[in-house]
Amino acid sequence: MLTQEKQAPALPETDTLLSGGQALLHALAEEGVDTIFGYPxxxxxxxxxxxxxxxxxxQHVLVRHEQGGIHAGQGYARSSGKVGVVFATSGPGATNLITGLADALIDSTxxxxxxxxxxxHLLGTDAFQEADVIGITTPVTKWNYQVTDATEIPEVxxxxxxxARTGRPGPVLIDITKNAQLQKFPFQGYKRCDHIRSYRPKPIVRPEYIAQAAELINSAQKPFVLxxxxxxxxxAEQEFKAFLEKSGIPAAWTIMxxxxxxxxxxxxxxxxxxHGNxxxxxxxxxxDVLIAxxxxxxxxxxxRLDKYAKQAKIIHLDIDPAEIDKNVKTTVPVWGxxxxxLPLLTQLVEAKQHTQWLAKFREFEQKEIDAVIREELFPASGEMTMGEVIQQLNELTKGEAIIVTDVGQHQMVACRYAKLNHxxxxxxxxxxxxxxxxxxxAIGAKFGALDRTVVAVIGDGGIQMTIQELGTIMQSGIDVKILILNNQFLGMVRQWQELFHERRYSFVDIQSPDYxxxxxxxxxxxxxIDQREDLTGALQDMLAHPGSFLxxxxVTKENNVFPMVPQGCSVSEIRLK
Amino acid sequence: MSEQAPIEKEEYNITVYTENHVGLLNRIAMIFTRRKINIDSLNTSPSEIEGIHRFNIVINETEEVVSKIARQIEKQVEVLKVYYNTNEDVIWQEMALYKVPTDIIAEKAKVERLLRENGARAVVIRKDYTVFETTGHREETDNLIKVLQPFGLIEFVRSARIAIIKGSDGFNRKLREFERDEPGQDAVENEFLNSRDKVFSM
Structure with a gap:
């Protein structure tokens, strides 16, 4: 089932009578869709x-909750680079998508x-399972549209x-009334869209700004890429690497x-x-020059924004004009x-090596290793830490796996320490x-990249929010490695309560079932497992197991993630403990 | 955010050229709602081009906030173009209607003079009431309320503001560029970059 080459069926001849539902599926096939996550x-x-x-x-993957469906669609899109497709019914089915839509919008999926x-004819009558889906989803979609007539389906x-896939990508929602799904109409073929007059996903690059950016970079003593x-x-990974390697500039990343x-x-x-480095x-x-x-x-x-890189000239490369000058005033905007x-910029920058400047980063890294990292990754005694689990995972996967994380302490630890080759x-x-x-x-990510190992790193809080998707794994037979880092707390909230609320641990001691x-x-x-000596073996078992494994x-209960820039502080006030 | 003295807010006229699409009004309105910004006036109308709608939105904000909002609006798929201007940069008008008892007006010659002075004209004259109309700036329409109040103003309503941008040469040429798959430099929809001062000097 999973290894077949996906081929779109031949389109029906012009004027063939198709139902709206059939026309929709032909449209999906023409767009190269091979997987749908949904719930009827x-x-x-x-x-x-x-x-x-x-x-x-x-193939249709039957999920256990529409939120699971849309997150699976997101995972699929993120691992494959293709558009994730999700089906849900009206009313509660659609409202269950909202969290995923908001997530996909803010993370450009x-x-x-x-x-x-x-x-x-029932719209607006408070019909059974009716919700104003266009109204509700407007703030959390890049675009949405309601189809009430089947003939609109191919074009819409x-x-x-x-x-969804051009410009700054994002989620699109199409709401189709039941009559339009049933309605038969003479199919007029399918034409992919590449131009909408009011929509300009690809800005015209302005060479004068590339030149100004290059001039700034070339004269910089301490340039820094984010x-x-x-x-x-x-x-643009290759273009990015070429730019970095020619310019010799140290580069740091956001978790995305x-x-x-x-x-x-x-x-x-x-x-x-x-919680970065x-x-x-x-x-x-x-x-002196910050290249974002x-x-x-x-x-x-x-x-804290008013103490953020005030000494630096800022170059900002982005495809979304609304991002330029939104939070940080840019010296040179490179919209595109x-x-x-990047290749245009690479052409104009001088080949350099910022050896001394890069060495300064490594000095700070050494301080961080001494203060935080060694103890987190290689603790000599005591209970296990999240960091050492990730470290052992790195040893075994060699950085080849896809790491999917939930939200909280384990997320910060996994993102900080996971080795990623690709x-x-x-x-x-x-x-x-x-x-x-x-x-x-993670389920979606595996469907989007069947040849890769997918490890979902999840805390004991997050797993309980969507644990019903184990049923999706069961039924689809997909191979996902589930690694629960259980500290018996809602750890990130507990950390903040410890640091900023006088250890008043208000409702963070969450209990777990027997997973x-x-x-x-x-x-x-x-x-x-709860013993260090079992860790490597257990991880090996997990990775070697044919099929999913939990x-x-x-791990230790009250560990904190450091370093940390406390809220409201400047990045340079980062705390090591 | 910054330690400098807060920059004064002022009235901005936001002009939005859009496709005619169900739900777009909501999509635009939510950009203000989300930031807890009150829309003082909102008008939708046809534009000089068939099929293209024009929104006139008035808010009281700082230039920084308005410029960011303008870009958020322009980012919406069905929005073609957004401009924002201070009151000095536009010709603007609002229309107001005033309902007053007819007998008082008929009796007092003074009222007739006041109405004339304020450029009001009668739209409907009935035995029991008369409806007057004026068009002008906010102060002018406001002023007539004060004038008519002592004479038993029954009802008052004012329309949204409509505004023409003084410096604009219309949207026709731009629209043709938008319709092309590969726009020429004329379209430069990244023209906001032009308004940056000499961006930096070495």
Missing amino acids: GGAIMPIYDALFDFPGNI PLVCITGQVFA LAKAFHI WGQGVILGS GAGALPSDHPQNVGMLGM YGPNVMTNEC IGMRFDDRVTG DCKET TRSNITSGGLGTMGFALPA VQVAKGYGITGRK LEVM
């Missing part, structure tokens, strides 16, 4: 009926969600895919950008932000697709911070 219901039944014997090789809707779907997911979304440059690249100086945060306020590539200066990256702008290997909920993201996203038993109930092999690792 009353108002989307005609589409599911068409899917039942659709001639194409579109291309999705096309299809929701069923009540018959057009073509627009939906074009909008990159984000834009490099990955623009498929992790993996665009291999972890062990000599110019990769680590992670930015609240020591050097990159401190050096942000030391550099495909990132949006999120508050978790910048800390970084796949186009792009599209770090899948996490960065902007929205959606707990419960990892399990369904191994739960997994067993779903036919998934599991193991729980490994629960009991």
Whole structure:
């Protein structure tokens, strides 16, 4: 089932009578869709009926909750680079998508969600399972549209895919009333969309700004590159590497950008932000030219804005004009697709090596190793730490796996320490911070990259938010490695309560079920360990197991993630303890 | 955020050229709602081009906030172009209607004079009431309320503001560029970059 080459069925001849549901599926096939994550219901039944014997090789993954469906769609999109497709029914089916839509919008993930809707003549009558889906989803979609007439379906779907995947990608939702799904109409073929007059996804690159940026970079003594997911979304990893290697500039990443440059690249100086590395945060306020590539200066990256890189000239490369000057005033804006702008910039920058400047980052790294990292990754005694689990995982995967993380302490630890050799290997909920993201996203990630090992690293809080998706794993037979780091707390909230609320641990002592038993109930092999000497063996078991495997690792309860830039502080006030 | 003295807010006229699309009003309005910004006036109308709609939105904000909002609006798929201007840069008008008892007006010659002075004209004259209309700036329409209040103003309503940008040469040429797959430098929809001062000097 999983290894077949996907081929779109031949399009029906012009004027063939098709139902709206059939036309929709032909549109998906023409867009190269091979996987749909969905959940049927009353108002989307005609589409599911068409899917039942659709001639194409579109596989449908039955999820256990629509939120699981959309996170799976996100995971699929992030690992494959393609548009994730999600089906849900009207009313509660559609409202269950909201968290995923908001997540996909803030993390620029291309999705096309299809929701069923009540018959057009019932719109606005408080019909059964009717919700104002267009109204509700407007703030959390890049674009949405309600179809009430089947003849609109081909053109609207073509627009939906074009909008979802171009420019700054994002989620699109198409709400289709049941009558339109049933309605038969003479099919007029399918034409992919490549132009909408009011939509300019690809800005014209302005050479004068490239020249100004190059001039600044060439005259800089202490230039510093910050990159984000834009490099990955623009498929510009090679262009980015070429720029870095010619210019010799040290580079740090936001968590959404992790993996665009291999972890062990000599110019990769680590992670930015609240729980990022020591050097990159401190050096942000030391550099003379800051080159931001495909990132949006999120508050978790910048800390206090009025003390952020005030000494530096800022060059900002971004495809979204609304990001330029939004949080940080730019000296030179380079508006465009970084796949186009980076090579132009590389041509104009002088080949250099910033050896001394790079060495300063390494000095800070040494301080961080001494103060934090050694103890976290290689503790000599005591209970296990999250860091050493990730470290052991690195030893075994050699950085080849896709790491999907949930939200919280384990996320910060996994993103900080996971070794990533390849792009599209770090899948996490960065902007929205959606707990419960990892399990369904890992399922989707595996469907999007069947040849790769997918490890979902999840805390004991997040796993319980979407644990029902174990049923999706069971039924689809997909191979996902589930690594639960259990500290018996909602750890990140507890850390903040310890540091900023006088250790008043208000409702963070969360209890867990017996995960191994739960997994067993779903036919998934599991193991729980709490001793260091079992760690390597258990991880080996997990990775070697044919099919999904759940490994629960009991880690020390009250460990904190450091370094940390406390909220409201400048990045240079980063704390090592 | 910064330690400098807060920059004064002022009235900005935001002009938005859009496709005619159900739900777009909501999509634009939510950009303000999300930032807890009150829309003082909102008008939608056709534009000089068939099929293209024009929104006139008035808010009271700082230039920095307005410029960011303008870009967020322009980012919406069905929005073609957004401009923002201070009151000095636009010709603007608002229309107001006033309902007053007819007998008082008929009796007092003074009222007739006041109405004339304020440029009001009668739209409907009935036995029991008369409806007057004026068009002008906010102060002018406001002023007539004060004038008519002592004479038993029954009802008052004012329309949204419409504004023409003094420096604009229309949207026709731009639209043709938008319609092309490969726009020429004329379209330069990244023209906001032009308004930056000499961006930096070495």
